Amino acid sequence: MVLLSSIISTLLVSSQLTNCFPQDAEVQESLQNILSEELEHSDDSIISSVALQLNQTLHDKDKCNGCVERLLIGKTLASTRPDLVSPAFMKWCLESKRLSKSNCMMNYDLSTIENSNHGGNFADMLIEIDPLSYSGQLYCYFKDSGSCSKPATPNVTISHMWPPKKPEHMVAPEPGMNGTFNVLHVSDLHIEMDYTVGSETNCTDTICCTPRSTSKLELNGTSPYNGYWNSFFNSSYNDDFSFNQGSLVNVFDNSSVWAPATSFGNYRCDPPEILINSTLNSVVNYADKQNITFDFSLFTGDMVDHDLSQRISLETTIKAEEYVLRDLKSRLRSTPVFPVLGNHDTFPYAELAPEKYSYSNKFTWNADLLSDIWEDYQWITPDEAQYSRKHYTGYAVETRLGLKVISLNSNTWYYKNSYCYLNASTPDNFGQFEFLINELIASEAKNQRVWITAHIPPATDGLPVPANIFAEIVERFSPYTIAGIFFGHTHLDQFEILYAGSGNDTKSIKDVINHAFIGPSITPWTGINPSWRYYEVDKTTFSVMNIHNFYTPLNETFVNHGQEPVWQHGYAARDAYNVSWPSTSPLNGTFWHMVAEQVRDSVAVRQLYENYAKRQSPYVANCHNSNDCNGDYCFLSTFTVDEYDKCMAALSK
Ligand SMILES: *[C@@H]1O[C@H](CO)[C@@H](O)[C@H](O)[C@H]1NC(C)=O
Numbered sequence: 119m120v121l122l123s124s125i126i127s128t129l130l131v132s133s134q135l136t137n138c139f140p141q142d143a144e145v146q147e148s149l150q151n152i153l154s155e156e157l158e159h160s161d162d163s164i165i166s167s168v169a170l171q172l173n174q175t176l177h178d179k180d181k182c183n184g185c186v187e188r189l190l191i192g193k194t195l196a197s198t199r200p201d202l203v204s205p206a207f208m209k210w211c212l213e214s215k216r217l218s219k220s221n222c223m224m225n226y227d228l229s230t231i232e233n234s235n236h237g238g239n240f241a242d243m244l245i246e247i248d249p250l251s252y253s254g255q256l257y258c259y260f261k262d263s264g265s266c267s268k269p270a271t272p273n274v275t276i277s278h279m280w281p282p283k284k285p286e287h288m289v290a291p292e293p294g295m296n297g298t299f300n301v302l303h304v305s306d307l308h309i310e311m312d313y314t315v316g317s318e319t320n321c322t323d324t325i326c327c328t329p330r331s332t333s334k335l336e337l338n339g340t341s342p343y344n345g346y347w348n349s350f351f352n353s354s355y356n357d358d359f360s361f362n363q364g365s366l367v368n369v370f371d372n373s374s375v376w377a378p379a380t381s382f383g384n385y386r387c388d389p390p391e392i393l394i395n396s397t398l399n400s401v402v403n404y405a406d407k408q409n410i411t412f413d414f415s416l417f418t419g420d421m422v423d424h425d426l427s428q429r430i431s432l433e434t435t436i437k438a439e440e441y442v443l444r445d446l447k448s449r450l451r452s453t454p455v456f457p458v459l460g461n462h463d464t465f466p467y468a469e470l471a472p473e474k475y476s477y478s479n480k481f482t483w484n485a486d487l488l489s490d491i492w493e494d495y496q497w498i499t500p501d502e503a504q505y506s507r508k509h510y511t512g513y514a515v516e517t518r519l520g521l522k523v524i525s526l527n528s529n530t531w532y533y534k535n536s537y538c539y540l541n542a543s544t545p546d547n548f549g550q551f552e553f554l555i556n557e558l559i560a561s562e563a564k565n566q567r568v569w570i571t572a573h574i575p576p577a578t579d580g581l582p583v584p585a586n587i588f589a590e591i592v593e594r595f596s597p598y599t600i601a602g603i604f605f606g607h608t609h610l611d612q613f614e615i616l617y618a619g620s621g622n623d624t625k626s627i628k629d630v631i632n633h634a635f636i637g638p639s640i641t642p643w644t645g646i647n648p649s650w651r652y653y654e655v656d657k658t659t660f661s662v663m664n665i666h667n668f669y670t671p672l673n674e675t676f677v678n679h680g681q682e683p684v685w686q687h688g689y690a691a692r693d694a695y696n697v698s699w700p701s702t703s704p705l706n707g708t709f710w711h712m713v714a715e716q717v718r719d720s721v722a723v724r725q726l727y728e729n730y731a732k733r734q735s736p737y738v739a740n741c742h743n744s745n746d747c748n749g750d751y752c753f754l755s756t757f758t759v760d761e762y763d764k765c766m767a768a769l770s771k
């Protein structure tokens with residue numbers, strides 16, 4: 119039988135960073151203590167002993183060291199008894215009261231088909247991680263309550279993976295004279311399947327409007343909303359899109375509900391299916407009325423709602439995915455949809471293992487299910503679906519008009535994904551960037567233009583190394599090959615610019631490389647109006663010429679006696695800001711650079727941007743009388759985590 123002691127010595131000796139930790143001797147000593155528990159001891163005694171050792175790490179005055187010690191202890195245990203990692207960390211977490219019970223469960227309890235917990239994935243991570251390396255520090259910064267400060271990002275590059283850029287690819291092609299076509303973009307649907315008319319909207323959880331939602335306030339007498347809010351109908355849409363206003367629900371009969379949920383949704387809730395159907399109907403109705411068609415639709419991810427992880431089950435995850443895709447198909451009919459998966463579209467939440475590790479088996483059910491549906495709906499071909507089944511649901515398609523769309527699963531760079539901490543300093547642990555680069559090289563060789571779509575903008579919730587690598591790739595294949603980049607995730611209508619010379623903070627017009635569009639969400643969570651948009655796209659170059667944004671003021675549906683939401687044209691990007699821009703030029707990075715500078719320099723434009731970002735909701739920040747908009751320029755003018763952090767740090771000086 120392998121002794122824990124031998125494993126630990128190997129671990130400490132093999133680590134090159136050992137010297138960075140002044141208290142290594144202490145670490146080793148405390149670890150040796152566990153080892154006195156030989157493996158033939160009962161599971162309970164091992165669990166108790168490890169929990170005690172974990173608790174000791176809290177006594178370390180250096181919080182970062184304490185966290186690394188926990189990883190070492192966990193790794194030691196995981197190498198021999200991975201099955202005991204979850205019970206030992208649970209025992210420690212609950213007894214030390216370091217986290218709330220629900221957070222202990224989320225982090226360390228085993229996931230069951232009823233609970234989206236991460237204990238199993240945490241144990242997998244421990245087996246592979248080197249706690250004394252960059253990965254360990256990164257984990258302790260992002261996933262252990264900021265125990266370590268952010269470690270310096272290693273300088274990595276993958277420039278050996280591509281040939282030098284040819285002179286003809288140094289400039290973007292100018293739009294042709296052949297007109298435009300339209301592309302729909304929907305994002306972040308987050309269907310709330312247990313949305314209940316009459317349930318509490320002002321609740322104590324992350325999302326409200328479920329049968330379990332309760333208010334902090336004790337209601338004496340009648341609700342203050344009685345006689346004001348009046349849309350409490352159990353309505354639905356029929357398959358032929360017609361509206362079926364249901365019966366009025368007597369919500370004020372329930373004396374424990376303070377602010378009852380109305381028919382079409384609330385700013386503290388994810389959308390009921392009826393709001394998703396209303397949104398998609400508004401897309402179809404608008405297209406019919408204007409006599410326009412959409413060549414295809416982007417869907418930048420997130421089908422599952424924001425409920426607590428204990429309430430997300432495998433079954434509700436699958437059901438949400440199936441319902442959302444069904445609703446899209448039912449409305450968009452023969453228009454192909456090119457989806458990506460969001461951080462919510464997996465189980466357990468956010469987790470995805472690199473293909474080269476056996477843990478990837480845990481996620482094949484999802485890639486199979488979704489690729490089957492996409493193929494069945496004829497959104498992607500059988501060959502593309504086959505690729506997508508095998509490769510984290512990433513794929514590349516060529517559209518009718520010859521544009522390539524490359525779809526990436528961004529959980530590969532998401533900081534909440536446990537498997538992103540395996541070898542976090544290597545540039546392409548998931549093999550996904552190699553796929554992206556090969557597709558870009560192939561397109562460049564035939565002068566084909568490409569759109570890239572993914573859920574999470576790397577500068578927001580990405581990890582530093584993959585964000586830098588992504589930026590390096592975008593720089594290499596801009597401006598000729600990459601004609602557009604599209605994200606979702608933030609729920610806000612935003613954009614972000616990549617500049618050359620990053621690190622110098624030049625951010626001047628000559629340094630603009632490219633930019634990404636961040637599409638608005640359909641979910642109103644939190645405090646935003648549901649929205650969708652479409653792009654007018656140049657037929658020859660696939661450059662975006664204009665964006666039309668639509669929204670519905672959700673609060674109007676609280677008081678409209680159960681009628682359907684009214685959808686309106688919010689703004690067209692080309693006319694929204696006072697930027698003088700030739701009508702023949704695309705809305706490229708240079709255009710957005712000029713917008714970003716106005717946002718930086720003028721509080722009025724900052725307010726305008728915020729109004730658009732949240733679609734004129736009642737919760738738009740007031741830029742004139744608060745500091746809430748101060749970070750806007752940093753967001754718009756950075757493309758990587760490190761750049762964003764640096765910009766924000768300079769701001770607070
Ligand atoms: C864990 O450590 C804390 C101090 O950090 C101490 O108060 C507590 O009693 C310890 N718990 C156990 C179970 O040892």
Ligand SMILES: *[C@@H]1O[C@H](CO)[C@@H](O)[C@H](O)[C@H]1NC(C)=O
Pocket residue numbers: 270271272273
């Ligand atoms: C990366 O390179 C820059 C510039 O050459 C240097 O300032 C920085 O310290 C390097 N970072 C690391 C982690 O080596």
Ligand SMILES: *[C@@H]1O[C@H](CO)[C@@H](O)[C@H](O)[C@H]1NC(C)=O
Pocket residue numbers: 294295296658
């Ligand atoms: C315009 O379209 C025609 C026919 O579709 C094509 O032959 C021509 O090359 C296009 N012009 C440009 C500038 O791309």
Ligand SMILES: *[C@@H]1O[C@H](CO)[C@@H](O)[C@H](O)[C@H]1NC(C)=O
Pocket residue numbers: 318329330331332333372373374375
């Ligand atoms: C009243 O609302 C509470 C939640 O606030 C819920 O638990 C209860 O079941 C509701 N009662 C009825 C009769 O619907």
Ligand SMILES: *[C@@H]1O[C@H](CO)[C@@H](O)[C@H](O)[C@H]1NC(C)=O
Pocket residue numbers: 320333334335377
């Ligand atoms: C929501 O509830 C909080 C207490 O939990 C209360 O302070 C607040 O006024 C309520 N808001 C509304 C809009 O009812």
Ligand SMILES: *[C@@H]1O[C@H](CO)[C@@H](O)[C@H](O)[C@H]1NC(C)=O
Pocket residue numbers: 335336337338
């Ligand atoms: C309701 O009544 C209780 C007891 O009388 C009181 O403590 C509480 O503050 C009241 N709540 C509100 C919202 O008025």
Ligand SMILES: *[C@@H]1O[C@H](CO)[C@@H](O)[C@H](O)[C@H]1NC(C)=O
Pocket residue numbers: 352364367
């Ligand atoms: C709402 O309608 C559905 C189907 O029409 C029905 O199953 C459900 O019981 C109704 N709920 C209420 C509160 O009336």
Ligand SMILES: *[C@@H]1O[C@H](CO)[C@@H](O)[C@H](O)[C@H]1NC(C)=O
Pocket residue numbers: 353354355356357358391392395444445448
């Ligand atoms: C939404 O639309 C789908 C597809 O037509 C339909 O099956 C579903 O019942 C609708 N749901 C609601 C609540 O309108």
Ligand SMILES: *[C@@H]1O[C@H](CO)[C@@H](O)[C@H](O)[C@H]1NC(C)=O
Pocket residue numbers: 409
């Ligand atoms: C709608 O557009 C198509 C081509 O885009 C055109 O052939 C048709 O005449 C238009 N219909 C109406 C009613 O304008």
Ligand SMILES: *[C@@H]1O[C@H](CO)[C@@H](O)[C@H](O)[C@H]1NC(C)=O
Pocket residue numbers: 619620621622
């Ligand atoms: C800063 O800018 C100069 C000149 O544009 C460039 O040579 C240098 O590489 C840049 N530094 C970094 C860290 O990108």
Ligand SMILES: *[C@@H]1O[C@H](CO)[C@@H](O)[C@H](O)[C@H]1NC(C)=O
Pocket residue numbers: 290292597630631632703704706707708709
């Ligand atoms: C954007 O388009 C303008 C006009 O076509 C061009 O001068 C500029 O270089 C382009 N910017 C980028 C970043 O490609």
Ligand SMILES: *[C@@H]1O[C@H](CO)[C@@H](O)[C@H](O)[C@H]1NC(C)=O
Pocket residue numbers: 671673674677734735736737
């Ligand atoms: C909805 O919110 C908007 C923006 O705050 C406001 O102008 C409008 O009056 C509100 N409508 C209702 C019915 O409250």
